[in-house]
Amino acid sequence: MSGPLAIALGGLTEVGFWSGVGVLAGIYTLLALGLQINVGFTGILNFGQAGFMAIGAYAMAILVIDFRVPFLLAVLGAIAVAVAFAMVIGMSSLRLRADYFSIATLAAAEAVRMFAQNAQGVTGGNQGLYGFDRAWADASRQIQDWLSAIGIGDANGLLPLLLVVWLVALVAIVALRFLQRSPWGRVLRAIREDEDAARSLGKNALRFRLQSLAIAATLGALSGVFLALNLSFVNPQAFEPQASFIGFAVLILGGLASYGGVAFGAIIMWTLLEATRFVDLPLSDTQIASLRFVLVGALLIGLMAFRPQGVFGKRQEMVLGD
Amino acid sequence: MTDASRPMLEVRDVACSFGGLRAVDGATLTVEEGSITALIGPNGAGKTTLFNVVTGFCPCEGGSVRLAGQEIARWAPHRIARLGMVRTFQLTKALSAMPVIDNMLLAAPDQPGERLANVVLRPRAVHARERAVRDQARELLAAFRLERHADEYAGTLSGGQRKLLELARALMARPRLLLLDEPLAGVNPSLGLELLQHMQRLRTQEGITFLFIEHDMEAVMNHADLVVVMAEGRVILSGPPRAVAADDRVIDAYLGGKHVPLEEIA
Numbered sequence: 001m002s003g004p005l006a007i008a009l010g011g012l013t014e015v016g017f018w019s020g021v022g023v024l025a026g027i028y029t030l031l032a033l034g035l036q037i038n039v040g041f042t043g044i045l046n047f048g049q050a051g052f053m054a055i056g057a058y059a060m061a062i063l064v065i066d067f068r069v070p071f072l073l074a075v076l077g078a079i080a081v082a083v084a085f086a087m088v089i090g091m092s093s094l095r096l097r098a099d100y101f102s103i104a105t106l107a108a109a110e111a112v113r114m115f116a117q118n119a120q121g122v123t124g125g126n127q128g129l130y131g132f133d134r135a136w137a138d139a140s141r142q143i144q145d146w147l148s149a150i151g152i153g154d155a156n157g158l159l160p161l162l163l164v165v166w167l168v169a170l171v172a173i174v175a176l177r178f179l180q181r182s183p184w185g186r187v188l189r190a191i192r193e194d195e196d197a198a199r200s201l202g203k204n205a206l207r208f209r210l211q212s213l214a215i216a217a218t219l220g221a222l223s224g225v226f227l228a229l230n231l232s233f234v235n236p237q238a239f240e241p242q243a244s245f246i247g248f249a250v251l252i253l254g255g256l257a258s259y260g261g262v263a264f265g266a267i268i269m270w271t272l273l274e275a276t277r278f279v280d281l282p283l284s285d286t287q288i289a290s291l292r293f294v295l296v297g298a299l300l301i302g303l304m305a306f307r308p309q310g311v312f313g314k315r316q317e318m319v320l321g322d
Numbered sequence: 323m324t325d326a327s328r329p330m331l332e333v334r335d336v337a338c339s340f341g342g343l344r345a346v347d348g349a350t351l352t353v354e355e356g357s358i359t360a361l362i363g364p365n366g367a368g369k370t371t372l373f374n375v376v377t378g379f380c381p382c383e384g385g386s387v388r389l390a391g392q393e394i395a396r397w398a399p400h401r402i403a404r405l406g407m408v409r410t411f412q413l414t415k416a417l418s419a420m421p422v423i424d425n426m427l428l429a430a431p432d433q434p435g436e437r438l439a440n441v442v443l444r445p446r447a448v449h450a451r452e453r454a455v456r457d458q459a460r461e462l463l464a465a466f467r468l469e470r471h472a473d474e475y476a477g478t479l480s481g482g483q484r485k486l487l488e489l490a491r492a493l494m495a496r497p498r499l500l501l502l503d504e505p506l507a508g509v510n511p512s513l514g515l516e517l518l519q520h521m522q523r524l525r526t527q528e529g530i531t532f533l534f535i536e537h538d539m540e541a542v543m544n545h546a547d548l549v550v551v552m553a554e555g556r557v558i559l560s561g562p563p564r565a566v567a568a569d570d571r572v573i574d575a576y577l578g579g580k581h582v583p584l585e586e587i588a
Contacts, residue, residue: 183427183435183448190417190428196379197415201429201495202403203436211438317419320477 012275019158021274023230025266026165030223031243032250032262033172034216039248040257041180042212043192045102048089049220049247051109054239055082056221057228058116058123064132071135079221085112086217090210106241117236128235136229158230165226172219173259180259188212246273249300255313264311272296328391330355330499330531331376331407336385336395337555338368338375345371347555348385353499353548355390358525358532360542360563363552364576369535370412372552373501377409378402390498404431406498410505412535416484418477422468425476425487426459427452429494459494466490466520482509489517493524500524502534506541514538518545543567551575 031049038046059078063069069077085108093104116123123129143160152159179185187208190198195205228234250269254261276292283291309315331353338346346368353359361369374380376387378399387395389407403409417425427433433455434440435448463469466486471479476487485505492500502521506514518541524530536542542549543563550560553575559566566572 179438179441182441183433183452184438184441186420186424186428187436189420189424193417193419194415196399196411197417198428199379199399200377200403200409200411200415201491202400202408202431203428204398204400316475316477320418320475 012278014155016156016158017274019154019156019162021267021270022162023158023165023226024274025263025270026162026169027223027226027230028247028250028270029169029263029266030165030172030219030226032247032254032266033169033176033259034219034223035244035247035251036257036259036262037176037188037212037219038216039251041185041192042188042209043098043195044094044209044212045098046105046213046216047102047241047244047248048105048107048109049216050239050241050243051105051112052082052086052217052220053224053227053243054109054112054116054236055085055217056224057234057238058129058224059221060225061129061132061228061234062122064135065129071132074132075222075225078225079218082217082221082224083214086213087210090213094206094209094213106244109239109241109244113236113239116239124235126235126237128233130233132234133229133232161226161229168222168226169263172222173263176215176259184208249296252300252310253303255310257314257317258310258312261310261312269296272299328355329353329388330357330390331533332386332388333372333376334386334388336372336375336387337383338371338380339383344555346375349552349555349557351550351557351560353531353533355531356525356529357547358521358534358545359548359550360546361533361535361550361552362537362539362542367552367575368555369552370503371555373409373503373535376402377407377501403495406496407501408492408495408497408499409501410485410488410492410503412503412507414481414484414488416476416479416487418475420476421473422463422476422479422487423456423459423472425491426463426494427455429491430455430458431496455494462490462493482513485509486513486517489520493530497530499531499533502532504535504537506536506538514541521545 031053034052035046035049038044056078059081060074063074063077064071089105089108093101096104117125140157140160143163144154144157147154147159180188187198187203190203191205191208199205227238231238246269250262250265252265253268254263254265272295273292276288276295281288303310309318329352333349333351335348335350336346337344337348349368349372361372363369371380375382378397378401382395385395386393389402389405392405394402394405417428433448433451434444435452440448460469460472463472466489468483468487468490471483476484479487485508489502489505505517509517521532522545525532546563548560549563549566551558551566551572558575559569559571
C-alpha cells in the first residue's frame with residue numbers, strides 16, 4: 001500500500017478524531033432535526049437554520065458575558081430569542097408560497113450574520129465573543145473525573161461535550177417521534193400533503209406551521225449553543241449559509257420524514273468531511289477543503305440517483321407525495 | 323323567518339375577481355336546510371370560484387355570506403369548516419402519502435391532541451378521543467366500502483375511490499352543509515350512482531344539507547331538489563329541476579341562444 005492510504009488509516013483509528021467527529025455530528029443532528037420537522041413533516045422549506053443557530057450561540061454568549069446570567073438560564077434565554085425571531089419571520093412570511101418563504105428564511109439568516117459581523121459593540125464583530133463557557137468548563141471537568149473513575153480516558157477533552165450533545169440529541173429524537181405520532185403530528189403531515197385540504201377540514205394551518213418553525217428554531221438555537229461550547233468562542237464565520245446546506249445534506253442523506261435518519265446522516269456526513277483531512281494529496285489546503293465538498297456533492301448525486309428517499313426515508317411517501 | 327324552513331346558506335351579492343376578470347360578479351343564492359341543491363352553469367360561469375368565496379379560500383369583495391344565520395364573509399377557511407360548512411375540491415385532494423385511516427382521523431373535530439400542550443399533559447384524553455373517532459372512521463369507511471384499504475396509503479386508491487374517501491373524510495368533520503365540487507367527474511356510472519344514493523341517505527338520516535356543482539344533467543335532474551344556474555359570474559335562475567330545464571335562459575346560457583331541449587345536452 002502506498003503512503004496516503006496508510007496516513008488515512010492511521011488518523012481514522014485515533015479516539016480524538018472520532019470524538020471530534022461525534023461532537024460535530026451531534027451538533028448537526030440537532031440542527032437538522034429542526035429541518036426535518038419543517039421540511040420532512042410540515043412542508044416548510046426553511047433555508048435559514050444557520051440563523052437560528054447563530055442567534056442561539058450569540059444570545060447565550062451575550063447573556064452570560066454582559067448580563068452575568070447563569071449558563072443554563074442563558075441557554076433558555078437564547079432559545080426564547082430564537083423562537084421570537086422565528087415568529088417574526090413566520091408571521092411575516094409563512095403566508096408566502098413555499099419557495100418564496102425559503103428565500104425569506106435564507107435572507108433572514110444572512111441578516112443575522114451580517115448584524116453579528118457589524119454590530120461590534122454587541123457581538124464583537126469578526127473578533128467574536130469568548131469567556132462564556134466557565135460554567136461548562138467546570139461541568140466538563142466534573143464529567144471527566146467521573147469518566148476517569150470508571151477507567152475511561154479522554155484524549156482531547158471532548159468526551160464530556162460528546163456525551164452531553166448526544167444525550168440532548170437523543171432526547172430530542174424521542175420527543176419529536178412522540179409528537180409526530182400524536183394527532184398534532186398528523187395535522188403537520190396533512191399540511192405537508194395539501195395545506196388547503198387541511199384548512200378545509202378545520203385546521204388552522206398557519207398556527208401549526210408557526211409551531212413547527214418554533215420547534216426548528218429551538219433545535220437550531222441548541223445546536224448553536226453546543227457549537228459555541230465546542231469552539232469556545234463565537235464568531236460570524238461559523239454561521240454562513242453553508243451550515244444550513246450541510247444540514248440539508250444531512251437531511252437528504254438520512255432520508256426525509258425520519259428523525260433517526262438525521263442522526264445517521266450527520267455521522268456519515270461529518271465522518272466524510274473530517275476524514276478527508278487525512279488524505280495526503282499534492283494539493284493546497286484550500287483545494288483540499290473544496291475537494292471535501294466535491295466528494296459530498298458526488299455522494300449526494302449518487303444517492304439521488306439510486307436511493308432518492310435517503311437511507312431511512314420511506315420511498316412510498318416520496319412517490320405518492322406528488 | 324321561521325325555523326321550519328330557514329336557509330342553511332344565504333349568499334348575497336358576493337364578488338371575487340382575478341386581476342381584471344370578475345369571476346364571481348354579485349352572485350346571490352339561498353340553500354334551504356335539508357335540501358340537495360345543484361349548482362350548474364357553463365364552464366367559466368364562476369361556480370368553483372363561488373365555492374372558494376363562501377368557504378373562505380378566495381377573498382370576498384363585499385356582499386354577505388350567512389351560514390345558518392351566522393355572518394361568515396371574510397372568515398378564515400378553518401373557522402368556516404368548524405362552523406359546519408365543509409367542502410370537497412374539483413381536483414380531489416386525498417392526502418396521498420398518508421394512510422386512508424389517517425385521512426379520516428385527521429378530519430374529526432375536537433381532538434384535544436391537536437394542541438401541543440395536551441399531547442404532553444393530557445395523554446388520556448387524547449387517546450380516548452382517538453379511540454372513539456377511530457371506531458367512527460371504520461364505520462364510515464365500511465359504508466363507503468373502503469375499509470379493506472384503511473391502512474394503505476391514500477395515493478394507492480383509484481380516482482373513484484379517492485372521491486369516496488374525500489366525501490367520507492368530509493363527513494368525519496361533522497358538517498351541517500357539504501359543498502361538493504363535481505363529485506361525479508371521473509367516476510364510473512355505478513360508483514357515481516352509489517355516491518348519489520349516499521347523498522340522499524345522509525340527507526334523510528343525518529339531516530345534512532348538500533350543495534353540489536355538477537355537469538352530469540341526469541344526476542342533477544334526478545337527485546337535486548333545487549337547481550341554481552350560474553352564468554358569467556351571476557346566478558341567473560333557480561328553481562325545481564323541471565322548471566329550470568324548461569327555461570329558455572338556461573339554454574341560452576349554455577348554447578348562446580340556440581334552442582335545444584336540455585335533455586339532449588345531457
